[in-house]
Amino acid sequence: MSGLSLAQRIAVWDVASTAVRKFFRTCGAREVSTAIRRRAPAIEPYIEPLTSEARYLATSPELAMKRLLAFGSGDIYQIAHVFRGGEAGERHRQEFHLIEWYRLGFSLEQMMGEVEQLLTHVHRALQSELPALELRPWRVGPRRRVTFMDLVRETTGFELRGDESAAELAPVLTRVRLQAESSLGLPISADADASRHSTTDGGHSPGEVERLADWTEFFSLWSHLELDPWLRQHGHEGLYVHGFPTALAALSRIRGPVAERFEFHVGDLELANGYRELACGDAQRERFARVNALRRREGRLALPLDDAFFEALRNPGLPDCAGVALGFERMLMALLGCTNVAHVVVDDECV
Amino acid sequence: MDVSELKKGAKIKINEHPHTVVEFQFVKPGKGQGLYKCKLKNLVTGSAFERTFRSGERLEAADVESRSYTFLFASADGYTFMDGETYEQVEVSEDIVGDGRHFLVDQLAVDLLFNDGKVIDCSLPSHVVMEITECAPGVKGDTATGATKDAAIETGHTLQVPLFIKQGERIKIDTRTGQYVERVNS
Secondary structure (H helix, E strand, O other), X not given: OOOOOXXXXXHHHHHHHHHHHHHHHHHOOEEOOOXXXXXXXXXXXXXXXXXXXXXXXXXXXXXXXXXXXXXXXXXXXXXXXXXXXXXXOOOOOOEEEEEEEEEEOOOHHHHHHHXXXXXXXXXXXXXXXXXXXXXXXXXXXXXXXXXXXXXXXXXXXXXXXXXOOHHHHXXXXXXXXXXXXXXXXXXXXXXXXXXXXXXXXXXXXXXXXXXXXXXXXXXXXXXXXXXXXXXXXXXXXXXXXXXXXXXXXXXXOEEOOEEEEEEEEEOOEEEEEEEEEOOOHHHHHHHHHHHHHHHHHOOOOOOOOOHHHHHHHHHHHOOOEXXXXXXXXXXXXXXXXXXXXXXXXXXXXXX | OEHHHOOOOOEEEEOOEEEEEEEEEEEOOOOOXXXXXXXXXXXXXXXXXXXXXXXXXXXXXXXXXXXXXEEEEEEOOEEEEEOOOOOOEEEXXXXXXXXXXXXXXXXXXXXXXXXXXXXXXEEOOOEEEEEEEEEOOOOOOOOOOOOEEEEEEOOOOEEEEEOOOOOOOEXXXXXXXXXXXXXXXX
């Protein structure tokens, strides 16, 4: 489907956002709108915050919303404007919207269920209020769940637990690097071996930073080489990948050898990331600091740590909860069958 | 330049040769490293290939400059063009001019691509108007069948034109495909 007219895009945005709000009103979650400019952003290996007047523009509302949860907000949701530097393409824009919500006491499984319920609800609203609009068919009902490790085994033959050290991960990482070199023309990074010899990483055991670096590289390459083609074949209805490697836990809890994290994809289009939220302030601080060490090693800027955030996790403390971030534009692309984000955006620059 | 500054048509230097980015695709899992999958064309050799860059990589911009020149004449050695401002003349070989040579008319403005002072590419405007120097008589009224006949244009090149076209008429040609577009009333 090619681009919708401006009038159609405005109608779609209006109906979809109203449907999202109605869904959460029914669930009992309250809408919040948190500040976009922050003193300190969430720290991820490959998400680059933009800045404005000595503040960082939020790449996600997560830190702000978790503080609200710690201070007793109860279930909350937001349709947030977020900004990510250097992301532009058919499926990426530097500025986009995330529907992010948190539910106290939810398991990861319950959270996954809510993602498909929300999408079904929005689809139904679009169908009934905009009957002339061409929507992709949407089956009502639960979508398939697959574990990350099962997919690694199916696509590479390697059996992984999820908590492997860098040394244990090396054979599968090497295979994926060679595959990237031959099928993508992606030269193996000159840093790949050099970084192994660095002895200091700002006080972090080099082993942990290396583990993060290697798992992140594995995930980045494997995602494109193996996961995306697999999803194109098996995931066109929508599918959850869960049980991520512990090194890639980000802000989620760890349970045994895996992180309590899931992603929801429609075909190879990633729509959502969900967690059972990590409540331990010290562990979270440690993780962010480790990501900073990785960023510095790769020649990128380290980012300031949000001490107010870690403190709120310690005191008053984050209640037991699960959360999801779902791309609004991606949701529309999936429901409408658009391949280019520019076709769904309501923006005077995209007219 | 940073790889995130890549655009279609950007000129980058790889292994000492200038390349143009024919197209590229940015792929990135939400929390993974972004990749720029590029289709590149070597502007010197003309060869096309694919190469992927990681986000954060730095690329070398190629010293490539496009200047407008007008066509003067063709000779056994090549095609001569002149810079309208400096009157500087440059001779470009047939393999650089390529199929565009069939559509070079006196004073036609072209873009010559220079790399380190040498012409590596010649691009014509997307359409030119040329005279039919030879073809079979026009058949009046036959606009609907789509049947065509051979015709020769000023440079001696032949192409297919609709049956109603007469010798001496001027036609618009798409230089990218070499095909007839429409008759032009002079």
